[in-house]
Structure formats: C-alpha cells, structure tokens
Amino acid sequence: MNFLSENSNDSLSLGKLRDTLIRLEDTIIFALIERAQFARNVSIYKPGIFKYEGSDDFNGSFLEFFLGESEKVHAKVRRYQSPDEYPFTGPLPEPVLPPLNYPKILKPNNINVNDKIMKFYLENIIPTLCADGEDQNFGSSATRDVACLQALSQRIHYGKFVAEAKFQDQKLQPKYIEYIKSRDSEAIEALLTNKKVEESLLKRLRRKALTYGQDITESGGLNLDIENTSRCLKINVDVVVELYEKWVIPLTKEVEVIYLLERLDE
Numbered sequence: 001m002n003f004l005s006e007n008s009n010d011s012l013s014l015g016k017l018r019d020t021l022i023r024l025e026d027t028i029i030f031a032l033i034e035r036a037q038f039a040r041n042v043s044i045y046k047p048g049i050f051k052y053e054g055s056d057d058f059n060g061s062f063l064e065f066f067l068g069e070s071e072k073v074h075a076k077v078r079r080y081q082s083p084d085e086y087p088f089t090g091p092l093p094e095p096v097l098p099p100l101n102y103p104k105i106l107k108p109n110n111i112n113v114n115d116k117i118m119k120f121y122l123e124n125i126i127p128t129l130c131a132d133g134e135d136q137n138f139g140s141s142a143t144r145d146v147a148c149l150q151a152l153s154q155r156i157h158y159g160k161f162v163a164e165a166k167f168q169d170q171k172l173q174p175k176y177i178e179y180i181k182s183r184d185s186e187a188i189e190a191l192l193t194n195k196k197v198e199e200s201l202l203k204r205l206r207r208k209a210l211t212y213g214q215d216i217t218e219s220g221g222l223n224l225d226i227e228n229t230s231r232c233l234k235i236n237v238d239v240v241v242e243l244y245e246k247w248v249i250p251l252t253k254e255v256e257v258i259y260l261l262e263r264l265d266e
C-alpha cells in the first residue's frame with residue numbers, strides 16, 4: 001500500500017487494507033506456482049554444502065546465503081522514497097534519512113515473526129508443494145523461495161496496519177484499551193477476529209488457486225470443478241488453502257495482538 005500519496009488516516013481504513021490483503025493473495029499464489037515447477041532440492045536448505053566466492057567463512061545454507069545477500073541490498077535502499085530511485089546496477093547512492101511519512105504510531109518497531117514464517121515454509125509448505133527429489137535447479141528454486149518468503153512476510157506483517165485500523169474503531173476502542181491494560185491476549189484476539197472475513201477468504205483462495213493453476217488456452221471455459229481439474233493443476237489447491245488456514249491467518253492475528261499489546265506504551 002502506498003502510504004505516501006494519501007492522507008495517513010485514509011490509507012489506514014480497514015476496507016483499503018483488506019483490498020491490499022486480497023491483492024497479496026494473488027502474489028502469494030503465483031509465487032507458489034513458480035516454486036512448484038521445481039523439485040524440492042533439499043540441498044539448498046542444508047548448511048555448508050556450497051562455498052561462496054568472497055564469503056569463505058559462511059556456513060549456512062544456499063537459501064540463507066541468497067536471502068542474506070538480497071536483504072543487504074534491501075537494507076541499503078530501504079530509506080529511499082520510491083522504488084524508482086533505486087538503481088538497477090552500479091553502486092547505490094548514500095542513503096538519506098528516512099523520508100517515509102508513516103502514520104506516527106506505526107513507526108518501525110520490533111514485531112518480527114520471520115523465524116516462524118521460515119520454519120513453517122520449510123517444514124510444512126515446501127515438502128507438500130514440490131515433487132520429492134533433486135532436479136538440480138538450485139538457483140531457480142532459491143529465487144522462488146525468496147519471492148514466496150518475502151510475499152508471506154509482507155502479508156503477515158500487514159497485521160500491524162490492520163490492528164491499528166481496528167483500534168481506531170471508536171465503538172471498540174474502550175474494550176481494546178481494557179484488554180490491553182489487563183494484558184489479556186486471548187480477549188484481544190477474540191475482539192479482532194472476524195470469522196466471516198476469514199471464511200470468505202478461504203473460499204475465494206480455493207477458487208483463485210483452481211483458476212490460476214490452470215493452463216489457459218485460446219478457447220474453452222475455465223473449470224472450477226476440483227474433481228476434474230486437480231490432476232492437471234500447476235499447484236495443489238489444498239496446500240494453498242491450508243497455508244492460509246494454519247499459518248498465514250493465525251500469524252497475522254499474532255502480529256495484530258503483539259502490536260496492540262504495545263499500542264499504549266508511549
């Protein structure tokens with residue numbers, strides 16, 4: 001979401017944030033489809049298998065190396081105002097001070113569930129998403145992993161913005177304040193949970209995975225009948241739905257709760 005082009009209160013409306021989360025469903029499904037075309041390639045997840053020029057002392061996995069190096073670049077450009085200012089090649093200019101005009105309360109803080117995201121991605125998603133074995137496409141697999149992990153991380157950390165929007169609801173704010181003061185995480189989670197939104201999301205996600213997973217030809221209709229279609233899909237629809245049901249939604253809510261527990265600290 002672009003926080004710079006709009007006034008900050010407006011960009012925190014729950015409706016707009018939900019639109020952003022819906023758009024990110026597409027990003028995540030396509031990233032998973034990209035990864036699913038390659039085999040599991042377990043070698044890229046085991047530490048110490050490859051050596052890297054100029055990083056002789058690095059002992060982690062290929063994926064960790066890849067992610068670390070790309071995030072070094074992200075760290076250097078993070079403070080620029082727009083992606084258009086980032087050079088594609090050559091040295092980066094000196095970073096300027098943070099120009100991002102976030103709503104004040106959303107200044108960067110310590111909420112980070114990336115360790116959890118990495119764990120469920122490697123232990124639960126990759127083994128069911130990809131064919132067992134090694135097709136030796138190590139670089140291709142790792143680039144897709146980075147795309148999947150970054151999209152999942154972005155989606156889940158959006159919980160901060162969602163939580164702030166919910167806290168701004170004047171009818172509910174006294175309740176949130178009461179539960180925050182009594183450190184009642186369960187009550188906070190119950191208050192911010194919207195079962196209807198979650199149910200619609202899971203239904204929509206199944207239809208999206210079924211649709212995006214098909215080869216679209218020049219004629220003929222799409223087939224939304226899972227029984228007939230699932231054999232030739234590019235992705236296992238159940239993996240996508242389970243990913244959201246078991247991991248993405250619960251972790252988004254965890255971020256929401258952590259954010260709100262710190263909301264009154266200033």
Ligand SMILES: C=C(O[C@@H]1C=C(C(=O)O)C=C[C@H]1O)C(=O)O
Nearest residue numbers: 018162192193194197198249252
């Ligand atoms: C994100 C929201 O908050 C909660 C988390 C949801 C999610 O991660 O998709 C969905 C509904 C809510 O229980 C929301 O209300 O839209």
